Amino acid sequence: xxxxxLVTGGxxxxxxxxxxxxxxxxxxxxxxxxxxxxYAGNRANLDGLGESRVKLVVGNICDEKVVDTAVADCDAxxxxxxxxxxxxxxxxxxxxxETNLVGTFRILEAVRKHKKRLHHISTDEVYGDLEPxxxxxxxxxxxxxSSPYSATKAGSDHLVRAWIRSFGVQATLSxxxxxxxxxxxxxxxxxxxxxxxxxxxxxxxxxxGENIRDWIHAEDHSSAILAILEKGKIGETYLVxxxxxxxxxxxxxxILKLMSKDADDYExxxxxxxxxxxxxxxxxxxxxxxxxxxxxxxxETGLADTVAWYKENEAWWKPQKEETEAKYKExxx
Ligand code: NAD
Ligand code: TDX
Numbered sequence: 001x002x003x004x005x006l007v008t009g010g011x012x013x014x015x016x017x018x019x020x021x022x023x024x025x026x027x028x029x030x031x032x033x034x035x036x037x038x039y040a041g042n043r044a045n046l047d048g049l050g051e052s053r054v055k056l057v058v059g060n061i062c063d064e065k066v067v068d069t070a071v072a073d074c075d076a077x078x079x080x081x082x083x084x085x086x087x088x089x090x091x092x093x094x095x096x097x098e099t100n101l102v103g104t105f106r107i108l109e110a111v112r113k114h115k116k117r118l119h120h121i122s123t124d125e126v127y128g129d130l131e132p133x134x135x136x137x138x139x140x141x142x143x144x145x146s147s148p149y150s151a152t153k154a155g156s157d158h159l160v161r162a163w164i165r166s167f168g169v170q171a172t173l174s175x176x177x178x179x180x181x182x183x184x185x186x187x188x189x190x191x192x193x194x195x196x197x198x199x200x201x202x203x204x205x206x207x208x209g210e211n212i213r214d215w216i217h218a219e220d221h222s223s224a225i226l227a228i229l230e231k232g233k234i235g236e237t238y239l240v241x242x243x244x245x246x247x248x249x250x251x252x253x254x255i256l257k258l259m260s261k262d263a264d265d266y267e268x269x270x271x272x273x274x275x276x277x278x279x280x281x282x283x284x285x286x287x288x289x290x291x292x293x294x295x296x297x298x299x300e301t302g303l304a305d306t307v308a309w310y311k312e313n314e315a316w317w318k319p320q321k322e323e324t325e326a327k328y329k330e331x332x333x
Pocket of ligand 2: 122190192211
């Protein structure tokens with residue numbers, strides 16, 4: 001069935017990967033991207049997509065009128081738009097409260113009014129962190145967020161569930177683990193390290209580097225979202241991950257190896273306040289109920305593709321780099 005999709009935050013990292021994925025996989029769908037083009041959004045992320053099928057509306061999800069007009073004109077909304085970087089949230093929380101909570105409220109009110117299908121994108125960080133031996137997060141893990149970022153994402157999930165229960169909004173939710181792949185802003189761990197090395201500097205590990213993240217390629221996250229949009233049960237939450245837990249030190253040393261550097265050619269910098277120790281996802285539900293399967297089951301292959309993308313796309317990341325490192329310098333990291 002042909003569909004008119006509204007993608008909020010579609011000029012950001014995962015949103016744009018999703019738009020490219022849907023463009024390829026569903027050739028008769030129309031896509032409108034609603035994006036404020038904050039420091040994290042980039043028009044260039046949508047380059048190469050035909051204007052007859054993909055339209056960019058530059059606007060803020062906190063703006064009631066803009067959201068109402070965009071939602072009225074679509075069949076379904078996939079809601080990615082958010083402030084997404086934990087370090088920024090610890091430094092300056094207000095934009096997180098505004099976009100992640102007020103913005104999600106605006107989206108919910110518009111889908112309620114216009115009776116549209118919604119898929120809300122969330123994160124594993126809403127569950128807090130795990131000790132190394134603890135069982136992985138599942139759909140029934142209690143919420144226990146640690147940072148202003150994860151607290152506002154948790155709040156947005158609660159709003160979505162309340163709108164489902166109280167108003168019958170037709171929504172699904174997903175909570176995914178750490179994504180990597182093309183178009184990720186250089187403030188994030190993997191692109192920061194790769195572009196530091198490309199710029200002739202040493203990469204930077206927070207604290208001891210023993211913190212564990214569960215890595216998924218953004219293309220696999222995209223295929224999971226499409227599966228939920230098409231086959232997911234209204235009101236349900238699906239956790240998305242590919243069983244790829246790694247310490248930050250392991251990831252960094254893999255990057256160093258892929259870029260032909262010595263394994264100890266990096267710096268330890270001061271740790272993130274409140275730094276979550278470990279995230280890990282049990283994705284049995286989406287695999288068993290929706291038959292979803294990832295493509296990138298080997299992390300090193302996906303990481304090598306990503307390193308190659310940053311090598312080939314210096315013109316894309318160079319303009320973000322100086323300002324990003326200036327912010328880190330202020331934080332002492
Ligand atoms: P990103 O920061 O790269 O992109 C966010 C996009 O939203 C940008 O294009 C930005 O311009 C836009 N935006 C921000 N505020 C806006 C506003 N008020 N109005 C309209 N647009 C606005 O983020 P990302 O890493 O692509 O994350 C996308 C979503 O996925 C977020 O909801 C995030 O919580 C979630 N998520 C991310 C990860 C990850 O590893 N990056 C993992 C799980 C879930
Ligand atoms: O320079 C660095 N050195 C370092 O050791 C940076 C930028 C990060 N780190 C560490 C902190 C984390 O343990 O690497 C890990 C990953 O850091 P980020 O890329 O900032 O990701 P994280 O904090 O885990 O959050 C990400 O995954 C979940 C996304 O940014 C969130 O939007 C998503 O919800």
